Amino acid sequence: MEDFDKDLLSVQDVRCLLAKARAAQKILAGYSQAQVNTLVKAMADIAEQHAHELADRAVKETGFGRVRDKVTKNLLASRILWNSIKDMKTVGIIAQDKEQQLMEVAVPFGVVAGLVPSTNPTSTAIYKAMISVKAGNAVVISPHPAALNAITRTVELLRSALKSQGAPEDLVSVMAYPTQEGTAELMKHQDTGIILATGGSAMVRAAYSSGTPALGVGPGNVPAFIERTADIKKAVRHVITGKTFDYGTICASEQHVVTEHVIADTVRAEMIEQGCYFLNQEEISKLEALIKNPRGGLNSKIVGKPAAAIARMAGVEVPPFTQVLVAEQARGNVGKDFPFSWEKLSPLLGFYRVQDAHEACELCMELLHYEGAGHTLALHTQDHLLIQEFALKKPVSRLVVNTPATHGGVGATTGLPPAFTLGCGGIGGSATSDNVTPLHLFNKRYVAFGLIEPESLASDSQPTTSVTDIDIEALTRKVISQLKGC
Known part of the structure; x- marks a missing residue:
């Protein structure tokens, strides 16, 4: 491998990871909410069990911070995060309004590009992996080179948790050869659905200019x-x-x-x-x-x-x-x-x-x-x-x-949502002002039934009654039964 160009190797690595992630996400798309929750809970459990090990690895590799506080970060990104998101509806029909005859369906982005910094390496990797899978996505992590080993170990543990539940391990993966060119390929590739960018200002700007939807954060002061x-x-x-x-x-x-x-x-x-x-x-x-x-x-x-x-x-x-x-x-x-x-x-x-x-x-x-x-x-x-x-x-x-x-x-x-990606809103150059959660990692498909006849919209017309009497609960059951075939 020493004879290979590292940038080319990184780009090829990314393309292979994305192909595997996309295939894994197609399998995840057939999972129920309960099945997805089981996966995320397993990821949270194994991250919590290894919180001290991962903290120790991060400090030794990067030289940043102290172990006891990185343990706390890992627990925030695993157990505390799980308790915050476990009841979120993120799969299939997630909401319905009987009066307005509206339904909302979660539509995952597919594959998330998770950019992880060296300052909070293991906790950010845990957090991004958990919220991505909870929202029905796979995630490919671009690790900061200074924290490659600690992040890689984190991903190994998360993959083992997925495997233990019979799920495809490639729902969570990490670049083996992180370079700027490889990360650029990850951000711009057609198989990447959205970027979660946490790191320096230059990297966040690159994410927003990649042409791929992105959620990034600016500096704090x-x-x-x-x-x-x-x-x-x-x-x-x-x-x-x-x-x-x-x-x-x-x-x-x-x-x-x-x-x-x-x-x-x-x-x-x-x-x-x-x-x-x-x-x-x-x-x-x-x-x-x-x-x-x-x-x-x-x-x-x-x-x-x-x-x-x-x-x-x-x-x-x-x-x-x-x-x-x-x-x-x-x-x-x-x-x-x-x-x-x-x-x-x-x-x-x-x-x-x-x-x-x-x-x-x-x-x-x-x-x-x-x-x-x-x-x-x-x-x-x-x-x-x-x-x-x-x-x-x-x-x-x-x-x-x-x-x-x-x-x-x-x-x-x-009471803010536990998060390691903190949006800065438009004034900070961010697409959101929220603490990013699984709810930011899927689109919504709205199903809207007619309530009035279009003729009644004329100024000289009187409002009419409903176009039809719709049994929205029966329709919801029918749509759910057909989702796996979509």
């Missing part, structure tokens, strides 16, 4: 506004919990603390009490130089690393128990020249003081419009009118209140 009525101790605990979870590798994690002058010193003191280290100006300069890579973007060497390790890289001495490195920023320090205003994917925070909630509102929007529009904002307050004001004005798809942004955004501590 989450401000956490601690307002004067907040429970400061609890708010700080939530911010640190979210920021340190897996060392900041989730896109919904906090990137900035914004707080009012009247409580700023108290917030700062509480942050120090709970393990934050506030950098002096010389130390800020050293960290800013480290955050940037030679091309001016984010330095991948700091991604998913603990605060003390990042400080050592920058030549800054901090206490060994330090949880988060914090740089206080002037009000106008937002943009490419101010790395602490970026999404940093590590336990680094910017700290901004503002006069009041109005100025906080403006600063949060400025940070989001620089990077992270459409994603997530965290608000810590007891003022319900302020919550409503922020809900009406902020350019985000998720406003999480009095909870860690990381956990709240992915649905771990809120």
Whole structure:
């Protein structure tokens, strides 16, 4: 194999995987809802059983994050996700309205292209595989090369779960030779029905420009506004919990603390009490130089690393128990020249003081419009009118209140659907503002019966009664009995 061109090998691999996935999906199309649920439950069970193994593999291979938090991610993507989706109707006739005489039929996309990042490799692979199969699709995963082994092991386990239920293993597969050319082939191929893109901005843009329907997510750059009525101790605990979870590798994690002058010193003191280290100006300069890579973007060497390790890289001495490195920023320090205003994917925070909630509102929007529009904002307050004001004005798809942004955004501590693909809406360049679920992975075929005669639509006509008296329940039973032949 060493003599082969890797790009050509990757493209051929993708074509073979797609052919097998398409054949497997045709078999899945004949399954009932109960049979599909059995498959997804088996996938959830085996992922849960191996949650620690997969977390350990991911950390060892990528160097990002920490095992205990990746275990939590794997459980969120398996057991917790299953509990959220198990009762969803995703096969055949999924809804009917007797009064309007409408039926809705789920129509799977067929094959999903699942692009999986290195920051959340095993959990994202589990999540995308489960929601794809639940919606009646096969999935071919394009793994980030830096996490190939961990993702491949995840897929092996999921395939074994499918095999144990007598289902085709090729409902879930993974590229063996991931290259940009191979992934491009996967996204553009006629057998790919939809793309689920989670990763860097360039990759997401490529997914949307591929010509294939796509659901992608933009970067997060989450401000956490601690307002004067907040429970400061609890708010700080939530911010640190979210920021340190897996060392900041989730896109919904906090990137900035914004707080009012009247409580700023108290917030700062509480942050120090709970393990934050506030950098002096010389130390800020050293960290800013480290955050940037030679091309001016984010330095991948700091991604998913603990605060003390990042400080050592920058030549800054901090206490060994330090949880988060914090740089206080002037009000106008937002943009490419101010790395602490970026999404940093590590336990680094910017700290901004503002006069009041109005100025906080403006600063949060400025940070989001620089990077992270459409994603997530965290608000810590007891003022319900302020919550409503922020809900009406902020350019985000998720406003999480009095909870860690990381956990709240992915649905771990809120009522949002558990997900590792978080839509950013039109403002963020995404086709959806939702946390993506199986309901996003099929189209709907509407069956609509005539209710009135067309002649009655004329302005001088009176409405008539129903065209026919239809027994919609009997018709539904008939359609269900014929679905397997379609």
